[in-house]
Amino acid sequence: MFENLSDRLEGVFKKLRGHGKLSEENIAEAMREVRTALLEADVNFKVAKDFVATVTQKAVGREVSGALSPGQQVIKIVHEELVELLGGVTEQIELDGRQPVVIMMAGLQGSGKTTTSGKLAKMLKAKGRKPYLVPADIYRPAAIEQLQVLGERLEIPVHPSTTDIKPVEICHQALKEAEVRNYDTLIIDTAGRLHIDEALMDELKEIQAAIPLSEVLFVADAMTGQDAVTVADKFNSDLEVSGIVLTKMEGDARGGAALSIKNITGKPIKFVGIGEGLDDLEVFHPERVASRILGMGDILTLIEKAEAVVDKKEADKIAKKLKKNKFTLEDFLDQIQQIKKMGSLDQILDMVPGISKLKKLKDVPKPDEKELVKTEAIIRSMTIKERRNHQMINASRRKRIAAGSGTTIGDVNRVLKSYSEMLKMMKKISGKPGAITGVKRRKIPKGMKRR
Known part of the structure; x- marks a missing residue:
């Protein structure tokens, strides 16, 4: 997803490495190119402007570390600020406290809420949780059946919702069922629309007011770029979401949504969808993603x-x-x-x-x-x-x-x-069984025993 941005930044840093000493002029020129790279990656204009201003201020004002060249020092600052831009720290969903934990999935139609609900249920089941999938979309044709099919594949129970019951009542029934059957995590798949409308928001607000929700996760299609950020901001102002799930991160999107959404909404990205398979959901780690963007890889993942x-x-x-x-x-x-x-x-x-x-x-x-x-x-x-x-x-x-x-x-x-x-x-x-050729055994310092 971030390939073009990575290439552009690599070009900027390559020029910086050619300078033995960096001047304010060198840094200003590099930051202009960084800003252009961010805008080409569909990053929000204000976010890109603030990012460049912060990096410039730190690069000019900071003493150069003896262990780093001036160019490496700028890369280090850019990495630190990218981590902050992406959310700073890894944010997990809240699984402690009131039981069962109730997670509501919200978002527009086509963003991948239903599939993400199944993926999240599978991830939580692997961690020892007992998830219960709740289809609360009574409008989209076959939405309930889709979640039931996913539940069968994953061997995870699905609430027997029907289209003649109101979504808020479905959630009430599911909560009672979960308490009886000792399910510790409810995942509510709510309805979406092709665009935000008052009826959709009223329904989600009704569920939020009636059900003790632990999390409200907004599911956004990363391919829609800044539109995803705008919609996330609107949902957050109406519902106070707790986190964001970006789907289709494996696609050809430029990455602007991932780099802008935390700054605009104030809410962290908690998960990313990286494929169509039911295993293709990952916890979002800002530091690891920043390292990937700068071509440093991601060994931990x-x-x-x-x-x-x-x-x-x-x-x-x-x-x-x-x-x-x-x-x-x-x-x-x-x-x-x-x-x-x-x-x-x-x-x-x-x-x-x-x-x-x-x-x-x-x-x-x-x-x-x-x-x-x-x-x-x-x-x-x-x-x-x-x-x-x-x-x-x-x-x-x-x-x-x-x-x-x-x-x-x-x-x-x-x-x-x-x-x-x-x-x-x-x-x-x-070489011989049990031996590695060409590698000398290290001497053990005096006073230390080999284990």
Whole structure:
């Protein structure tokens, strides 16, 4: 989402690095370019103006750290201010206090409220909560059925709402049911409109007045840019929302909504939707997003994603197989499936520090999701014996595998070649089982024991 902004800022900082010493003139020129970059990213004009003024003031007035060059010092200040612009600290939803916790999802039609309700329920269930989904949109065709289908897929109970009952009464009934069945979290999916109208706001206000809400989350489509900010501000003035969920953050939006919405509404972004899958909802971390914008990557999120899908015992088993050169195509297939669970290749790579620079190089191949799917199909077309011993795959077997996977013999050859080269590389790294070649063991300082 922030790719264009990242590229523009990288260009600005590249010029700054060329100066041994920064003057007020250098900084002013750089900040003009930063402001242009922010405006091109669809950031609110006032927000961009204030941001540049703050960075300029701090860059001119601050003593340069001995550990940083003048250019790096400006980057550090920009990073700090981006974190503040995005909300400063990570804001979680309030799950303590009154039980059950009641969360109302609000927003315009098409913003993704229903799907986000399901995603949030799944996230909370994984944390040990007992969510109860409440369809309170009695106007949109099949809105109730959509949430019921999501509930079935997620194995999460859904309140049996009907279109002949008022939304506020549905919420009352759901709250009583939750208390009887010991559900600790209600997620109310409310109605939306194509635009803000008085009837919509009155209905939401009625629910808010009648039900003890713990959270009011405004769901906004990040693709709509400053329109999302304007609508969020209106909802907040009428309802006093507690947080914002930005959906479609994986799309081609320029990022202006994410960079403006906290400053304009005063409310934090709590979650972001990064895809259509029911796992594609993330807690919003301002510092991590600021690091991504500046091309610094996001190792913490990458680790969290890996920990969520990788079984530690399985990982240890794979590590031992690699050391003993017994990593088979069957293991390779398992690893592909683990990678797919973490998200798209682009999303994963964007979290790796320095990858933005690497992606700009002409000779570097771009990640291709289709190739991953093709590789998986090829390995699945092999027999168990072939997966465990790739050396037995002769010409006739390659022909059969290609036909079975809907690919070409050339594709099969490429997969086998990549796999063989990977084994050779791992053999060089591992050397003898249990040893790493070319790495000296560190000496232990006197007075310290090896654990």
